[in-house]
Amino acid sequence: MTSAVTTDERDGPVTQGSSRSAGSFALTPEYRPPWLAPLVDNVDLVPQAYRREVPPDFLAAVTKARDAGGGRDAAVLVLFSGPSSGMSGEQLPDDADLLLTVRAGTLRHHAGQAAFPGGAADAQDSGPVVTALREAQEETGIDPRRLHTLALLERMFIPPSGFHVVPVLAYSPDPGPVAVVDQAETAIVARVPVRAFVNPENRLMVYRTGTGPGFAGPAFLLNQMLVWGFTGHVISAMLDVAGWSQPWNTEDVRELDEAMALVGSSEEPL
Numbered sequence: 001m002t003s004a005v006t007t008d009e010r011d012g013p014v015t016q017g018s019s020r021s022a023g024s025f026a027l028t029p030e031y032r033p034p035w036l037a038p039l040v041d042n043v044d045l046v047p048q049a050y051r052r053e054v055p056p057d058f059l060a061a062v063t064k065a066r067d068a069g070g071g072r073d074a075a076v077l078v079l080f081s082g083p084s085s086g087m088s089g090e091q092l093p094d095d096a097d098l099l100l101t102v103r104a105g106t107l108r109h110h111a112g113q114a115a116f117p118g119g120a121a122d123a124q125d126s127g128p129v130v131t132a133l134r135e136a137q138e139e140t141g142i143d144p145r146r147l148h149t150l151a152l153l154e155r156m157f158i159p160p161s162g163f164h165v166v167p168v169l170a171y172s173p174d175p176g177p178v179a180v181v182d183q184a185e186t187a188i189v190a191r192v193p194v195r196a197f198v199n200p201e202n203r204l205m206v207y208r209t210g211t212g213p214g215f216a217g218p219a220f221l222l223n224q225m226l227v228w229g230f231t232g233h234v235i236s237a238m239l240d241v242a243g244w245s246q247p248w249n250t251e252d253v254r255e256l257d258e259a260m261a262l263v264g265s266s267e268e269p270l
Helices: 034-040 043-051 056-067 128-140 194-198 229-242 256-260
Strands: 072-081 097-103 118-120 148-152 156-158 163-172 186-193 203-207 217-221 253-255
Touching (some): 034 163, 043 229, 097 128, 097 194, 118 128, 128 148, 128 163, 186 194
Parallel strands (some): 072 163, 203 253
Antiparallel strands (some): 203 217
């Protein structure tokens, strides 16, 4: 079973430049590089892309759980880095990358999983952008002043943790050094080349047994990590919307433990 991704529609879709949703931080989509424009300019299509990967009956069950109430607000930072010019349209620079972490195996929620940096909102956070930047700095040491926050994806409900998560799309031509800050929370911090996710050889479908009804969802097998669940769904949807996705074998379906056993121990994330 993957961590389900379903849009939390109680407040309606979040639009670019919404001060209500972005808190005290302005969204600046005009700072997107040309190669990232197809994604940023069509960010509202990302929910449609990931819904296509979720069976209707499972989506209905998750929606029912969401509407039952409870849960906590959270946000994650979806940070792309790469050149600020030189590519246009759907052309992807070879050195474009995406910031990911692997959560420590001792954590209560999503232990050992690859994830975007982020976490639960604090009471003093003025919005999801503040939450995402604060959590990313705590986990990776990144300097938020080096980033441009471009857009917000719709809030999504994650049943295993009960979080209502807002992915914050951001860009930096040079994010500076990143590394594990607290080993009790984070095992790995990596800037993963976007082409590693595009590569059809790295793609598969993953499901988890023993946790109730579920389904196989898109995943990415890299040397240091298996990216699946919520994070895998969002990355797969972004590749589709940006026009970067290539045909891949959706019939390669693995159980989670089997797929995790294939993860290597290379120093590099590829």
